[in-house]
Amino acid sequence: MRKLFICAAMLLGLGACTTKESMDSKLLTNLDTTQEPGTDFFQYATGGWQNANPMTDEYSRYGQFDALREKSKEQLKDLVLEQAAQKSEPGSNAQKVGDLYNIVMDSTRRNAEGTAPVKRYMDEVASLKTKGEIIPLLARNYRVGIGGFFGTYIGTDIMDSNSNQLGIYQGGTSLPEKEYYSDTDENSANIRAKYQEYIVNMFKLHGFTAEEAQQKMNAVMAIETRLAAKHLSRVERRNPLNSYHKMTYAELKNTVPGIDWDTYYSILGIEGIETVNLAHPEAIKEVAAIIDDTPMDNLKAYLEWKVIRSTSNELSDALEAETFAFYGTVLSGKKVQQPRWKRALDAVNGSLGDIIGELYVAKHFPPAAKERMTQLVKNLQVALGERIDAQEWMSAETKKAAHEKLNTFTVKIGYPDKWDDYSKLTIDPTMSYADICRSMSEFGWQKHIDEKWGKPVDREEWHMTPQTVNAYYNPTTNEICFPAGILQYPFFDMEEDDAFNYGAIGVVIGHEMTHGFDDQGRQFDKDGNFANWWTDEDAAKFNERTQVIVDFFDKIEVLPGLNANGKLTLGENIADHGGLMIAMQAFKNATKDNPLPIIGGFTPEQRFYLSYSGVWAGHVRDEEIRNLTKSDVHSLSRWRVNGTLPHIDDWYTAFGITEESPMFVPAEERLKIW
Ligand SMILES: [Zn+2]
Known part of the structure; x- marks a missing residue:
């Protein structure tokens, strides 16, 4: 039967x-x-x-x-380890996968390097002299995966679905939603207090004194709270029209004159802009206002924080553990980090x-x-x-x-x-993991522009x-x-x-x-x-x-x-x-x-x-x-x-x-x- x-x-x-x-x-x-x-x-x-x-x-x-x-x-791990075990040609896909996996696994090396691999990004912020230097720095950092204040990318024009357009979006906060900055219930207040501790601890791990760290944290919180107040909530963003404000490039410059858009996009490698979608105008106007009316030292603290936060999982175990303690445990209730091999796998899987x-x-999906x-x-x-x-x-x-x-x-x-072509990406195993992350981000950004800017939507x-x-x-x-x-x-x-x-x-x-x-x-x-x-x-x-x-x-x-x-x-x-x-x-x-x-x-x-x-x-x-x-x-x-x-x-x-x-x-x- x-x-x-x-x-x-x-x-x-x-x-x-x-x-x-x-x-x-x-x-x-x-x-x-x-x-x-x-x-x-x-x-x-x-x-x-x-x-x-x-x-x-x-x-x-x-x-x-x-x-x-x-x-x-487990299946992906086997595939990655097979690649890593091969004696592969430099520049081959197998070399990239194998080396990236091994670099993330090499905590001894990352612990020895400490925060040194991102010091030049911290120094760059510290050496800013005028507010006019902020936008160029933001653009340089954005290319290499270090965020701040807002986001920009090329995506489908919802009114003309075959066309790509340049969009400018709210961003620049490090708590998951705007409500985390303003909700007054006991739980939310507790999360905010823990977030502040986290910021202080991270600045200290980057070599600042307790007093400096405290001051910088206060500056970061003030700026992020202002940004969050002008952000649209998730419910508001469910209405596509709330994030659609198409305008000419000249209108963008008139709407947010406080940001030097020409310099910004020129550094990002986007030329010949005719129209943009200023998705979240109130948030972006607030960025210009914050840059204008906030003391330079406070702006620097915020920009340093963005370097620290963007690279927090690329450096030593101590920084990673501190980040897990907040995002993993306080926000989500996790007790322990995933074993290192899973984190290494996520990094390879996410980038390659x-x-x-x-x-x-080829191995796991039968026709x-x-x-x-x-x-x-x-x-x-x-x-x-x-x-x-x-x-x-x-x-x-x-x-x-x-x-x-x-x-x-x-x-x-x-x-x-x-399949995506990674031939232009170099993964050099002599570089630090943080530097490899920078070059992978830059590769990703360039690919994004090459594939989308001035091109129709690829269905x-x-x-x-x-x-x-x-x-x-x-x-x-x-x-x-x-x-x-x-x-x-x-x-x-x-x-x-x-x-x-x-x-x-x-x-x-x-x-x-x-x-x-x-x-x-x-x-x-x-x-x-x-x-x-x-x-x-x-x-x-x-x-x-x-x-x-x-x-x-x-x-x-x-x-x-x-x-x-x-x-x-x-x-x-x-x-x-x-x-x-x-x-x-x-x-x-x-x-x-x-x-x-x-x-x-x-x-x-x-x-x-x-x-x-x-x-x-x-x-x-x-x-x-x-x-x-x-x-x-x-x-x-x-x-x-x-x-x-x-x-x-x-x-x-x-x-x-x-x-x-x-x-x-x-x-x-x-x-x-x-
Ligand atoms: Zn669904």
Whole structure:
């Protein structure tokens, strides 16, 4: 029976079958059957996983997602070590990967060098004589990966999605969000106090006296607090128009005359500017005001801080440990740093991602996985089309435009057709790690300009490396992308049946597709332009309907006295909802002629929802809950399950959940969209 059992999906090439044993073991070990599904579905579906996989000290949250990332790190490590072990030609990719990995691993050398490798950047700041020298210094530093005051880069013009444009963005603060500078609750005040200690300690490690360090910290805090006050919040930035102020270059100079833009961009290597997007005018005007009215010594303290902060993980263990104590422990609750090999791997992966990616897909991504994913995506696309048609609140006119958008999705699966070229990058093992970081940043900046400045948008570009365990939707190219890294258990498993795969990767695909139709994505048309394709009436109905889920998440208490942010997480919550609706529809389509059997006592529909929830199995620390609630557009894992499923009618049917259950939401209060 086991061996002869072939499901319809397999015949169609969509997903393989499984034996009873393997399904039992994978899903049942995740469960906590002492819990009632309608009381706490997250615990019911994932409690067993949490029991078997305790939180580890190096994590602030640890779940199945992270377990896959761990597995993938082991795979990448083997690839990197193979490269490092080769007797390779200088200048070859293998030499670059191997030497970079070894340099990051060589803590003895970095401890001996101390802060010397960045001394010249500190000295440069100290030797500034006039305020006129600040902008040239900012530009020189920006080229080599040392930030300050604001950011600039070339990106898609949302009003003309085939064109690249130069943008100027808020920046220059070192706490994750503007609220960290102003929130008055005890926790936020405590984090600020710890941040100040961190700044003082870092200045001391760079050789300043306690008194100097204290003074410099006060100057840094004053400047960063002023910057943060003029920044847009994450919720404000969710509206694309809030970050769009296109103007001529002459208008930029009139709007912010306090910054010498000609000098700035000439040093950055950008010439012939006609228009810019001054994305965040108030923040950039404030930069000019700060430079104008702040004493020179305080400005220098701030610029020194940016050197210190930008290079804090490139120098000695002491600096790295101090940085971890604040960003890892205070902000996120982690107890210990990741072992050095993981940090070295992250550095290689972050800077030479495509070299590793090419090796990774050759070894770990079978062509059959790509074929199956391609088919799965097609099935999800059909299902989303059916879901669009099923919406009674939407006019035929808007539906037609929605179908057009859906039919023009670009789908990227596995890995790109062309790989990044690193031939112009030199990694010289005699240089310090910090100097290598400078040259890698400069290489990256030059590549950015060469590829984008004065060029049309490259729609073939990938915004994630293939080894990334994630997926994305990009509204300006109307594309969905699923890197090879996510096409593994617990998201995708060639050995598992359709109930499992549609519940996991199927929902991921549906999630990314729904981003094209969430509160942000719906404002972009099929060509990726910010353009309204909705009738006024339909747009009003969309907003009215999605307000339901804003209100629902606003009421969720994530910690005593701390509520989720429904506005911040709206797009992601819509995408989770849509993902579930579309994937279930596609699953029903795929299995309608050959229904799947009950396995391990669970119906196919139940296994679909258990599989979805299993993706989010995991632990999270209180510190990280606070951090994510301020800064993450995604809901916490627990609430991606317990907040989302009560809005899915079919989930009630699958588990027989009634109004007696604590998770029950009356039908008229459920989100009804897609
Ligand atoms: Zn998303």
